[in-house]
Amino acid sequence: MKTSRATPNQVNNTGFTSISNTEGARLTNADGSLNMRKTGLPPWELISIYHTLIHMNRRRFFLFIFLFYTVVNILFAFGYVLIGVEHLEGVSNTGSDSMSGFLQAFFFSSQTLTTVGYGHISPIGIAANSLAAAESFLGILSFALVTGLLYGRFTRPKAYLIFSQQAVITMHKGFRAIMFRFASSKNNHLTDVEVQLSLAFHVRENDKLTTKFFSLKPEMSKINSLALSWTIVHVMNEESPFWGMSWAEMQNVQFELLVFIKGFDDHFSNQVQQRTSYTVNDVIYGAKFLPTFRRSDDGKTTILELDKINQYEVVPLVEELTAIE
């Protein structure tokens, strides 16, 4: 039976290579990003500005646009100073003010860029007027982009799924089965939810470390509506690449379970998706999950307790391998 182990649906449609080039490192990080770097092109060609700005965390994004606003104002302030601050009308009038000409030009610039245009400072002459006309034009265009980005970030379809930190292996219908679960964590509602599982074994073959990929069949791969939490179950039966493997062997091949979930969000009116992966170190051999939901006190509704998504109890598993072999 040993040789049959690797045969069930060994495929590689994961996009990863079968030449194991990472030593003990995972293919996909737990947050779903790829454990990978790209080189060979100039840095600016390796980056999509859009993807970078959308993916950036909130704090850095706001810092970025604040710096952009400041730098643009400084550049234009230099421009007005070069032309001469005497061409900004209000500036000469309030010369008694403690502010330098540069600072006054800076604030005039900000009033122009944001199109506030109070008018207590205003441009005189062709040069200053032209620069101001260009700046207000640029202001509208660049705020348009910032607006779009801000809105794009805010409305970017996200799945908002939380996964159990561990996967567990327990008995199910007379076989061992590997299970993990997830739920949508917010007031969003996914429909037509689908799961795709891939499995990677890192094995040493002819003294070369290679990775073998398998498509893993979940017991149910699609549900109409993600109302409660959903426990994904892969039964380790004859058709499973895990068939006949002991826990020690599973650890030996350093398996990694690649998870890809997609669904349709009614509010975004768009498909959303999320990826994660469980390495063998994230798996509890001999444990089962505890329920995540209960009846409300008035018996009228169901309560989903998201803090319980990681709760399991240890249920020692008799090594039934001897029975198989």
Place this chain on the structure above:
Amino acid sequence: MKTSRATPNQVNNTGFTSISNTEGARLTNADGSLNMRKTGLPPWELISIYHTLIHMNRRRFFLFIFLFYTVVNILFAFGYVLIGVEHLEGVSNTGSDSMSGFLQAFFFSSQTLTTVGYGHISPIGIAANSLAAAESFLGILSFALVTGLLYGRFTRPKAYLIFSQQAVITMHKGFRAIMFRFASSKNNHLTDVEVQLSLAFHVRENDKLTTKFFSLKPEMSKINSLALSWTIVHVMNEESPFWGMSWAEMQNVQFELLVFIKGFDDHFSNQVQQRTSYTVNDVIYGAKFLPTFRRSDDGKTTILELDKINQYEVVPLVEELTAIE
């Protein structure tokens, strides 16, 4: 025959659990929302601001952004007062006015936030100018978000379906059949419309209340174009979970019919979907629907009368159960 009743395609891909945790309460409300609550995370992590603001009703949304506008202006007004209203030029000039400095700062703030910037009040000095520059910047950003939200709400793809309030059970092709119908209520046009039906039975088994789920086969599950109203028909034949059940038995299992409709809207250029559910209390046993459309008086066009979508006539149903058993 009794035992075969529960066997046909008993599945649970509804996303609900088979452990009946709600007593007599429905799984899905008539408006399509889930009868469910989430707990176990801090409140702010249970909420997607986007979903909340998109889902909120119109009145509350406008109240929300009006309050936001007012509160931001009050905060900035405090800022200008802290700096000193003497640093707002026009304020000192119109000191003869009956308005307090705070109110004048408030209105200056509103002029800055909306980038109107009349200029009869204008900032003097570094502190006031900086605050104004920051406010106009913030104004543009926050109005960008509000703009986006307003537009997002306005253009959010919706199916605009109206459903018959009741489902009816009547004879159809020699069998009993359960029927309900719906139509698009506005000047929208759905194409590639698809229906998915699930059925839930709440039954007491071994003294425990459990829910059984079935996938229910409609006579036709897809149409090219939702031109008129569409009556969904499920025939209660040998393959149906209803096969051999009397009306009393149906009431006893407290069945709930879960309905999910999706289609493509040409104007939104997007998929739209709507859910609803009929509990056993929404079903008339022995009734058939009356037509919803008629020829126009000039015979040139068809008129769909949406007020007739709930109209049915009672057609007593001979209990043919005796014949089956």
Place this chain on the structure above:
Amino acid sequence: MKTSRATPNQVNNTGFTSISNTEGARLTNADGSLNMRKTGLPPWELISIYHTLIHMNRRRFFLFIFLFYTVVNILFAFGYVLIGVEHLEGVSNTGSDSMSGFLQAFFFSSQTLTTVGYGHISPIGIAANSLAAAESFLGILSFALVTGLLYGRFTRPKAYLIFSQQAVITMHKGFRAIMFRFASSKNNHLTDVEVQLSLAFHVRENDKLTTKFFSLKPEMSKINSLALSWTIVHVMNEESPFWGMSWAEMQNVQFELLVFIKGFDDHFSNQVQQRTSYTVNDVIYGAKFLPTFRRSDDGKTTILELDKINQYEVVPLVEELTAIE
């Protein structure tokens, strides 16, 4: 053979009813809209403002927003006049001007609504300032909506297909075949283009006018790329509802060919679709299309001549019905 005529794939997944309620009138207009009206709800519930404003023609749309702008300004001008134009500072100063107070309030309103805010007129006192603050707020919100609508109209995914005005019936592979063709008329490029055909016969049965629907199989239903024009061919063989019908019989059943095309537009990054229909009066019995494309003079590229899409030549068709029956 007569009876077998109606049997092949008679279905009704068109969304239209089989009870013929329109006398000689078509189900779908040539521009793809439905020949239908809805009633039974208050007018405002029958209308989706979004669909109406997106569907409206360009001239009426611009008129609509121009009127909106004017009416809002008039309403606010009344507000300022009620408060008293003496609370608008610049107004009293330019009282020597020939403009009435109302007109000056109107222009001040427009400067506030668009957030230009020149400042030669500015509000004094709580009432005028509050109204102005509200107006600039409203201005931003309503221009946000107009902006969105304008952009939504401009970027609404459209297929830009032009269809041949006539369909033709000609011999093809030993059978008669009905053909029509279409091309994308602009510099857009559709991929994964799919066609769905339905056929409606209006026949008198037992003295009642009824409509029979058939799904019609095109020779090829999908192409990868709509590069040139695409001629859709339905062969009238044994599986066709047209099998064995003479041209006189076809005219007698007043057939209508319902056409639905969908594809993916790379620039819109969205699915686009277009509908049309050919009634029996749009069909030439015994004609074939002439080519729409030719080699460029330098032989390096292909030229698609869209004005030729309607060109056909008459090719008399021997009535082969006698041979069949």
Place this chain on the structure above:
Amino acid sequence: MKTSRATPNQVNNTGFTSISNTEGARLTNADGSLNMRKTGLPPWELISIYHTLIHMNRRRFFLFIFLFYTVVNILFAFGYVLIGVEHLEGVSNTGSDSMSGFLQAFFFSSQTLTTVGYGHISPIGIAANSLAAAESFLGILSFALVTGLLYGRFTRPKAYLIFSQQAVITMHKGFRAIMFRFASSKNNHLTDVEVQLSLAFHVRENDKLTTKFFSLKPEMSKINSLALSWTIVHVMNEESPFWGMSWAEMQNVQFELLVFIKGFDDHFSNQVQQRTSYTVNDVIYGAKFLPTFRRSDDGKTTILELDKINQYEVVPLVEELTAIE
């Protein structure tokens, strides 16, 4: 065996015609655009403004909107001059300035169009006020469109794929196989990636140049995730249209390999696609690709070297045709 060569799945679902109307020229350019022109309609009807502005390169786009801004300002400046610059208040005051009335009207126009509205120039009288009200209204609308376009260009879903410049033919599993490869070049991540291959032969038949189309089966047509580079392999076995053809024959039929890739981008939340084509001149007969990725120095991650995507080594191919025939 010769005659069987053209039989395997000869289809034409490419959207191109089988009448070869281009002499030696390709159907699809390497950048994925079609080698085609459209005529027969007035020029403005052949153009979708949206597609043109989205497709235009960046430099030309910014030039276009800058010219638009300038031209609109010039037109309105003429309007104010016609009404008389004495109706612009600030203009007469700064008459001592060296600027002409037209230039001052131009700058006033720019301040109105961008809604900066400093107010040192302001309109007097009905005519000037009306024109200014109209201009600020127009300004908001046109900047709305420009904003939308800019954002639409910036966020337009793109696949960012780079393809190997050459395709290679090498031995693979005992057969010859044609291979090319591609990778996503930026920090984007495509999932559910699918490839469709078509093949065109330009052959002389009965003294007429015709094009034959084939659907080409890749060894794997779909992967879950485009993590590294993906090498598309078509095996030239009995089912391939290339079966039994020598390199000379392949060159003789001037084959062109049409490639269409689509996938789902998580950040755009949208389907993206890219096309390319390899003509026989882009193919190296007897070569294989070198690896594009390697282990990072710390062994923890994978490095994809995009500059190596074009690297291959020559591996002479024994003409095994003799063996076949």
